[in-house]
Amino acid sequence: MVKKSELLENSLYLSLIGKELEVLDSKNPYLIGLKGLIVNETKNLFVIKTDKGMKKIVKHSIVFKVNIKGKNLKINGELLNLDIVTRIKKIKIKRSD
Numbered sequence: 228m229v230k231k232s233e234l235l236e237n238s239l240y241l242s243l244i245g246k247e248l249e250v251l252d253s254k255n256p257y258l259i260g261l262k263g264l265i266v267n268e269t270k271n272l273f274v275i276k277t278d279k280g281m282k283k284i285v286k287h288s289i290v291f292k293v294n295i296k297g298k299n300l301k302i303n304g305e306l307l308n309l310d311i312v313t314r315i316k317k318i319k320i321k322r323s324d
Contacts, residue, residue, distance in 0.1 A: 242311050243293060244268055248275055251301060252290040265293075270310040 243265050250261045263275030263282060273284045286304035293300055
């Protein structure tokens with residue numbers, strides 16, 4: 228059984244494309260409660276598909292919920308301010324230590 232803390236730590240290095248995202252907190256109050264499917268991710272942005280179309284969300288300004296392996300994880304977007312390739316390289320380095 229995977230512990231929630233391990234799942235959270237590992238999720239920081241995985242691609243979140245294809246996962247449902249819900250904004251729990253944001254510097255922009257209009258984003259709170261926004262839900263959608265992550266369709267693209269860059270170093271600084273998530274692009275999500277919502278009922279009202281595509282939205283770009285700055286990562287460092289949000290706290291969001293995402294479901295990974297049946298667990299709802301609350302993640303501070305500042306922790307993901309890296310592009311996916313760099314995050315994957317970091318997990319490979321960490322696992323080889």
